[in-house]
Amino acid sequence: MFKLYLIFLLNFYKARKENSSFNTIGSKNIILSRTACLGNEIFERGFSKKYKRINFPKSRVDHIxxxxGSKNNILKLIKYFNRLDILSNSIYMQNNKFLSKRNNIKYIMIDSFSELTDQRFYIExxxxxxxCNYGDLKKECLENNEIKCFGNIDLDDLHYGYLNFLNKVKETYPGVKVIFIHFPTALETRKEYIERAEKIFHIIESLKKDFPFLISLSVSPEKVLSASKGSEEYKKLPYHYDESVYEEFIALLRSSGVIDYNE
Structure with a gap:
């Protein structure tokens, strides 16, 4: 158990160094984000030279x-997690409020991964x-019902959730653009997630007319290629992409005027 605590503390230190309000002190260009790997890649490629950010990965819209904020004792959760990096960053950040008023927020960046795949769990x-995802947790704790799963956010609740989220953004950060990045599902084979992605896309598109500060970014399926770098296991995952896919998103940001062509 000591080794687990040590690994957790190292992950926690790394996460706080990379993703913390302390990192933004003195910065006048801050992005408030809720992104997974796709949004993280886009931030690094399109914004990291000019902006600092505070990220709330896996904070699903109903949680926001x-x-x-959650009231989780992070240390008590260590024994339930396979992915201590997820615990030390994503779960820790869920204890904080995403929509607290902060100074110098220039953009809000959201990708669709949380509403697409993240599930709600409870330990009584x-x-x-x-x-988080099933794979982030220890299988034996799920199988013996120590951890109860309440699944993905209901598709019928998504329109209401995004509508209320955007209204709260407008109230808290008037004039700040929201960049919504859709995870491509061209590499996905599971019907459930393909349908969820389509639902998310249509909801966001339908809300654009009422929220002109909302920018919706998606890449055509024929342009989506699997990752060409990393381990064989990594390259097989449906939500890791070739470099060209990330560059397609950067091109969309440039054409929308969010980032300059020389960035």
């Missing part, structure tokens, strides 16, 4: 709208609710 013995 709850407004209170320590009264903890959090959002």
């Amino acid at each position: 709208l709850d407004g209170s 013995s320590i009264d903890s609710t959090f959002y």
Whole structure:
């Protein structure tokens, strides 16, 4: 167990160094984000030279709208997690409020991964609710029902969730653009997730007319290629992409006027 705590602390230190309000002190160009790997790649390629950011990975929209933040004891969760990097960053950040008023926020960047794949979990013995993927947790803790799963956000709740989220953004950060990045599903084979992605896309598109600060970015399926770098296992994952896909998103940001052509 000591080794687990040590690994967690190293991950926690790394996460706080890379993703913390402390990193933004003195910066007048800050991006508030809720992104997974796709949004992270786009931030690094299109914004990192000019902007700092505070990221809330895996904070699903229903969690954000709850407004209170979770009250999880992170140390008590260590024994339940396979992915201590997820615990030390994503789950820790769920204890904080995404829509608290912060100074110098220039953009809000969201990608679709949380509403696409992240599920809600609850551990009764320590009264903890959090959002992540099945693979982030220890299989035996799921199989013996120590961890209860309440699944993905209901598709019927998504329109209401995004509508209320955008209204709260408008109230908290008037004039700040929201960049919504859609994870391509061209490499996905599971019907459930393909349908979820389509639903998310159509909801966001339908909201653009009422929220002119909303920018929706998606790449044509024929341009989506699997990752060409990394391990064989990594390259097989449907949500890791070739370099050209990330560059397609950067081109969309340039054409929308969000980033300059010389960036």
